[in-house]
Amino acid sequence: MAPILFDPSAIDTVIFDFDGTLARLNIDFEQMRRDVASLIDRWGVDPRSLQNRFVLEMIGEVQALLGKNSGDHAASFTREAFRIIEEIEVEAAQSGSLFDGAKELFTGLRKASLQAGIITRNCEKAVRTVFPDIHDYCPVVVCRNDVRRVKPHPEQINLALSRLGAKPGRCVMIGDHPIDIETGKNAGTRTAGVLTGRFQEKDFLRAGADMVLREAPDILRRLKPEDF
Numbered sequence: 001m002a003p004i005l006f007d008p009s010a011i012d013t014v015i016f017d018f019d020g021t022l023a024r025l026n027i028d029f030e031q032m033r034r035d036v037a038s039l040i041d042r043w044g045v046d047p048r049s050l051q052n053r054f055v056l057e058m059i060g061e062v063q064a065l066l067g068k069n070s071g072d073h074a075a076s077f078t079r080e081a082f083r084i085i086e087e088i089e090v091e092a093a094q095s096g097s098l099f100d101g102a103k104e105l106f107t108g109l110r111k112a113s114l115q116a117g118i119i120t121r122n123c124e125k126a127v128r129t130v131f132p133d134i135h136d137y138c139p140v141v142v143c144r145n146d147v148r149r150v151k152p153h154p155e156q157i158n159l160a161l162s163r164l165g166a167k168p169g170r171c172v173m174i175g176d177h178p179i180d181i182e183t184g185k186n187a188g189t190r191t192a193g194v195l196t197g198r199f200q201e202k203d204f205l206r207a208g209a210d211m212v213l214r215e216a217p218d219i220l221r222r223l224k225p226e227d228f
């Protein structure tokens with residue numbers, strides 16, 4: 001493991017990504033991409049011009065494109081696109097599960113007087129399907145529905161920090177995707193990658209992460225070595 005690159009005692013807040021960091025949802029992103037691409041095609045836009053984008057960014061781009069001619073068309077397209085992706089997300093959530101130790105992680109953070117929040121590009125319905133009592137464990141959860149611009153834009157993390165009354169300089173953002181590292185950097189937080197998704201230590205270091213953890217609960221030992 002790479003050494004920690006900041007003073008752990010300066011951290012009082014931990015913000016987590018959800019899918020791949022606290023839970024396994026097995027969302028079929030390829031299916032989602034195909035379904036959204038065929039919707040885009042039906043609206044008369046060539047989806048091949050958008051194939052390097054994440055699905056949410058594809059939707060945003062087509063919404064902007066259609067909106068140049070008709071606000072109504074843009075709104076109907078967007079409604080339909082989100083219906084498609086929510087159906088896939090909620091279905092995945094039904095067979096998804098929280099990682100072992102996720103609830104204990106939040107209990108441990110509270111004991112250690114560390115604040116916690118979750119930010120996710122997923123929808124609230126899917127998150128609550130996997131973690132129905134999420135608010136008993138984590139006071140602040142910012143889903144896609146709560147903001148205009150999702151990660152890697154800093155709006156979600158900024159909203160979470162403001163709800164917690166926390167400062168970016170005293171926060172670490174933890175996630176399983178380099179986009180989570182980018183999000184933390186965009187907001188001015190410290191960052192940590194976890195190896196419970198499909199990315200490796202070298203991917204996080206390349207993205208500029210301050211540390212890499214095997215799994216999210218390891219943050220307790222890293223921040224409060226005397227207690228855990």
Ligand SMILES: [Mg+2]
Pocket residue numbers: 017018019020021175176177197
């Ligand atoms: Mg993730």
